[in-house]
Amino acid sequence: MNKKNTKECSDMILCRIWQALKKPSVTYSLGTLLVVGFISGIIFWGGFNTAMEMTNNEEFCISCHEMEDNVFQEYKQTIHYSNRTGVRATCPDCHVPKEWHHKVVRKIQASNELLHKALGSINTREKFEGKRLELASHVWKAMKDTDSRECRNCHNFEYMDFVEQGRRAVKAHSEGLEEGKTCIDCHKGIAHELPDMHDVDPGSSIGEI
């Protein structure tokens, strides 16, 4: 509409902004516009990235009680929190991709998590346990689809020394490598408690007694 008829839209604010943007600058030199544009570009881009990084650390993640009281407490008992060498994998190391565009996609998906925070979908332990299988399944599927990309930021078949591994690990890893398996196929529930696995693997859960 704005483009079609320029004369008729003098009253409409969007239309007037569009007109102003379309007109070549008469007051400022091209140099000024370039420099100002360049500097503000840096500020906006830097600001955007800084804001994104602020939401990309453990402290931010566990600022929601849903995360702190459930998954974080479970994670604290595992090897990714406390171990021999003191190397830690924090929440975003596993749950947020490192590459920029995957990261932005994941951040946009997180708006759904904000919605459910507002709705209180998992605001009690019981509600969380009730939804745990569904939530875990989402993460398993994401990991499967990306060939466990976030695991592979640190762990990689190529750099595994099978000689140093235990008897069971050598067997499982060399077979897994051959069959084209991905980490999450076997390593489920390594950083958090598993959901009720009766529907996933009936043999490994007692189910209803």
Place this chain on the structure above:
Amino acid sequence: MMMKNITTMLVLLAAIGFSIQATAETVSSLRGATEINQETSAPAAKHYNKDHEPIPRDYVQQPPLIPHKITNYRINLKSNKCLSCHSWANYRESGATKISQTHFESRDKNVLANVSARRYFCTQCHVPQVNAKPLVENKFEPVPAISGQ
């Protein structure tokens, strides 16, 4: 009569001598010689043995020992980490020993469709091993029917 008196005397002397010796020794508790108001040094932490071949049984009824680490393996109503390899559904793929058929029986010997609740919590009977030496000397040996020797 005389003979009996001498014997009694000797027994008494021996008893007195023994009791004197006994009181001379201090009572040794598990704390060792450390005074009650002083802290003992903690013994070195034990480490679970790394993966190895199945450990032979020492007696017929012995639940097989776990020849690997089970740190952070959870067993609860929702899931049983052991059974993710040792179940009948999974043992072929994982190459693990499968859970015994006896574990599917209820207390009344009725065979169930899944692992019996009384046999579900593996670590009640099956345990991993640490690098601990026996505290007292032990010469126990399995019977030839088990050891084959």
